[in-house]
Amino acid sequence: MVWLAFCGCGKQENGPVHIPDVPESFQFMNIGANTVMDSEVRDRLKAVLGSDAIDRNSTINLELKNTEFLKTYYPDLATLNRRLNINDVVRKEYPATKLTFRNTRQRNTVFDYVEFVYEHASGCPLLVKMIAKNEIPELIETVKDKYGPPQKIPISEGKSWSLSWHKDKDVFVIARMIGRYDEPEYHMLIVFTNRLEQLLARSENEDQEKGKSADEIF
Secondary structure, three states, rough: OOHHHHHOOOOOOOOOOOOOOOOOOOOOOOOOOOOOOOOOHHHHHHHHHHOEEEEEEOOOOEEEEEEEEEHHHOOOHHHHHHHHHHOOOOOOOOOEEEEEEEEEEEEEEOOOOOEEEEOOOOOOOEEEEEOOOOHHHHHHHHHHHHHHHOOEEEEOOOOOOEEEEEEEEEEEEEEEOOOHHEEEEEEEEEHHHHHHHHHHHHHHHHHHHHHHHHHHOO
16 A cells, blocks of 8 residues: 555646646655546545545645644745635635545555545646554655655654655655654645645636726726
């Protein structure tokens, strides 16, 4: 499962011509920044991870476990998250679909939870989140072998740590956090920053067009 998730070279498809490709960076289950999340890809995910829950016109939240993590350890991602969610009370919905897999243990995977968010315009992923509640040394070594030495940050007063990789503005984070009963949890996040920037640019243009339309009415 670890090898399939992080080291495979699966089929990828180009997005629509009006949405340009972005640099390739990180992959999870053969899914990268330019992979179109079509029915074939979604069926492959369900075969490995089990049934999914679908949320169309989804919110986009980069936080892991708590709202202070990014602000404390990854301020650039915290800034991006604020751009996506200016209002903390009512989060903005985007033309993007969230696929959530919560029954992954039934498929004998190392993951307790997997989430993909992909945009409608290109069909390509914006972010991937994963949670594992067991130790995952083999998975971490696989990621190191593929992407090189990570940056390591001590967290929880040195009781845990966070690893991160950066490539062409995209970011991959693996954070070891202390959960209930002092048991470790591994929270993982792949942020396809270039795709999110495209989404934000289109969203800002649409907001400006709506403003112009209102001006014409009044």
